[in-house]
Amino acid sequence: MTEAQQARQEARAGRLGVTRGVALGFVQCNLVILQQHAAYDFLLYCQRNQKACPVLEVTDVGDPEPKRTAPGADLRTDVPKYAVYREGQRVEDETDITRLWEPGFVAFLIGSGITFDGALEQAGVPTNQHRWVLRTTIPTEPAGPFHGNLVVTMRWLTPAQALIATQVSARFPFNHGAPIHIGDPNQIGADLAQPLFGEPIGVIPSKYVPVFWACGVTPQAAAEAAKIDLMITHAPAHGFISDLRSDRICLP
Amino acid sequence: MTEAQQARQEARAGRLGVTRGVALGFVQCNLVILQQHAAYDFLLYCQRNQKACPVLEVTDVGDPEPKRTAPGADLRTDVPKYAVYREGQRVEDETDITRLWEPGFVAFLIGSGITFDGALEQAGVPTNQHRWVLRTTIPTEPAGPFHGNLVVTMRWLTPAQALIATQVSARFPFNHGAPIHIGDPNQIGADLAQPLFGEPIGVIPSKYVPVFWACGVTPQAAAEAAKIDLMITHAPAHGFISDLRSDRICLP
Numbered sequence: 001m002t003e004a005q006q007a008r009q010e011a012r013a014g015r016l017g018v019t020r021g022v023a024l025g026f027v028q029c030n031l032v033i034l035q036q037h038a039a040y041d042f043l044l045y046c047q048r049n050q051k052a053c054p055v056l057e058v059t060d061v062g063d064p065e066p067k068r069t070a071p072g073a074d075l076r077t078d079v080p081k082y083a084v085y086r087e088g089q090r091v092e093d094e095t096d097i098t099r100l101w102e103p104g105f106v107a108f109l110i111g112s113g114i115t116f117d118g119a120l121e122q123a124g125v126p127t128n129q130h131r132w133v134l135r136t137t138i139p140t141e142p143a144g145p146f147h148g149n150l151v152v153t154m155r156w157l158t159p160a161q162a163l164i165a166t167q168v169s170a171r172f173p174f175n176h177g178a179p180i181h182i183g184d185p186n187q188i189g190a191d192l193a194q195p196l197f198g199e200p201i202g203v204i205p206s207k208y209v210p211v212f213w214a215c216g217v218t219p220q221a222a223a224e225a226a227k228i229d230l231m232i233t234h235a236p237a238h239g240f241i242s243d244l245r246s247d248r249i250c251l252p
Numbered sequence: 253m254t255e256a257q258q259a260r261q262e263a264r265a266g267r268l269g270v271t272r273g274v275a276l277g278f279v280q281c282n283l284v285i286l287q288q289h290a291a292y293d294f295l296l297y298c299q300r301n302q303k304a305c306p307v308l309e310v311t312d313v314g315d316p317e318p319k320r321t322a323p324g325a326d327l328r329t330d331v332p333k334y335a336v337y338r339e340g341q342r343v344e345d346e347t348d349i350t351r352l353w354e355p356g357f358v359a360f361l362i363g364s365g366i367t368f369d370g371a372l373e374q375a376g377v378p379t380n381q382h383r384w385v386l387r388t389t390i391p392t393e394p395a396g397p398f399h400g401n402l403v404v405t406m407r408w409l410t411p412a413q414a415l416i417a418t419q420v421s422a423r424f425p426f427n428h429g430a431p432i433h434i435g436d437p438n439q440i441g442a443d444l445a446q447p448l449f450g451e452p453i454g455v456i457p458s459k460y461v462p463v464f465w466a467c468g469v470t471p472q473a474a475a476e477a478a479k480i481d482l483m484i485t486h487a488p489a490h491g492f493i494s495d496l497r498s499d500r501i502c503l504p
Contacts, residue, residue: 039292040291040292040295043292043295043296043299044295044310047295047299047307047310048310048320050426055299058296058299058300068300068393141320173425173426174302174425
């Protein structure tokens with residue numbers, strides 16, 4: 001059994017929490033589940049904003065098995081924690097969504113920046129600290145009801161690490177790729193006062209430079225903004241671990 | 253006026269023929285126009301086979317203007333020649349499809365391998381000869397009614413050119429990227445007896461090695477196989493020239 005399969009089994013048994021650092025080397029995915037009538041506009045939104053929204057798999061209507069990225073897995077149980085949104089509001093968290101599953105559901109698996117953590121670590125860039133998910137004022141390209149601003153991952157790195165991380169992440173063009181910005185957070189309107197998770201961020205120590213990547217939470221934010229009747233996502237930092245090897249989606 | 257805008261103006265006036273070699277450095281696109289009811293499955297087909305089907309733009313329903321890749325252009329007139337398919341059969345060619353346009357049409361612009369011709373030429377790899385579009389026996393991942401085998405572009409190159417072309421094209425991951433095969437055509441079931449355009453292909457001269465790239469005609473072939481009621485595409489080698497610079501979709 002691979003580490004990815006093991007992690008999913010743990011998730012299914014309710015024994016897995018945060019997935020950061022789990023099964024390094026396997027592609028971690030953000031999950032968005034929508035009803036069929038919203039699927040085309042959402043897929044189009046992802047296509048129009050593909051740096052933020054690299055779609056790795058779209059399941060067939062009603063089928064909870066991600067046949068292409070993790071055959072045998074079950075998207076109703078194999079994510080450690082789910083967030084349920086109604087009309088754009090997060091109303092409850094669940095560890096199992098079997099009872100909520102509908103025959104018209106379509107699940108989208110979207111590449112997460114956690115995917116290149118393994119490659120960054122191998123290149124000597126630490127990934128277990130100084131990382132936040134932030135809103136910006138950069139508009140995305142809308143599609144149907146889906147709209148909103150780009151969400152980014154900010155990492156604080158030394159200048160040398162920043163240059164290495166740029167080169168390493170550029171090898172993952174189908175998974176956010178290279179950074180979209182480096183330096184002054186104000187230039188992209190990054191909201192340090194209200195990170196999506198965690199405490200407000202203080203002054204950046206002078207030895208670090210902030211580096212910003214397009215983040216796979218962007219489409220979730222767009223779906224929230226669209227006030228879609230019903231949407232289920234993974235809970236932050238509780239991603240879906242696929243069987244895809246990170247190496248497979250990176251360039252040589 | 254850019255070379256791309258000029259070429260589209262010529263096309264609109266009915267004075268442009270084959271687009272190979274025209275406006276080098278601008279991204280050329282394959283065009284597929286479908287009715288709205290087929291759009292989701294087609295977009296999903298492209299997502300599932302993205303090496304062959306890099307979607308550069310999907311127009312809003314009924315809007316013939318490709319706002320993102322060529323603002324001001326008109327997809328009803330700005331392609332030099334169109335092929336009209338009914339039930340999967342190519343029934344007529346047109347130079348203007350204004351009279352056929354329907355309010356429910358959605359147009360897909362898909363990256364063409366011609367896009368990196370400029371970069372290949374700059375690297376000393378000739379692009380004006382020894383190139384064919386071939387069917388293979390490699391199945392694509394189906395979506396809804398869309399299915400079929402991968403279509404490839406085969407180029408005959410010297411071994412040195414083949415290695416350079418591999419590296420150059422790898423820099424265009426959103427436009428077919430690196431080759432999918434090199435050497436024996438039989439290993440991928442490439443049909444040299446019946447290229448999609450032109451005469452049967454004879455013996456490969458020993459100084460060349462054949463190199464194969466996923467081809468943007470693949471989704472057209474899938475739409476033909478799906479026997480979709482109505483589909484309009486560009487006629488072979490008569491592509492849509494966008495305002496996107498090839499440099500913009502290549503990695504540094």
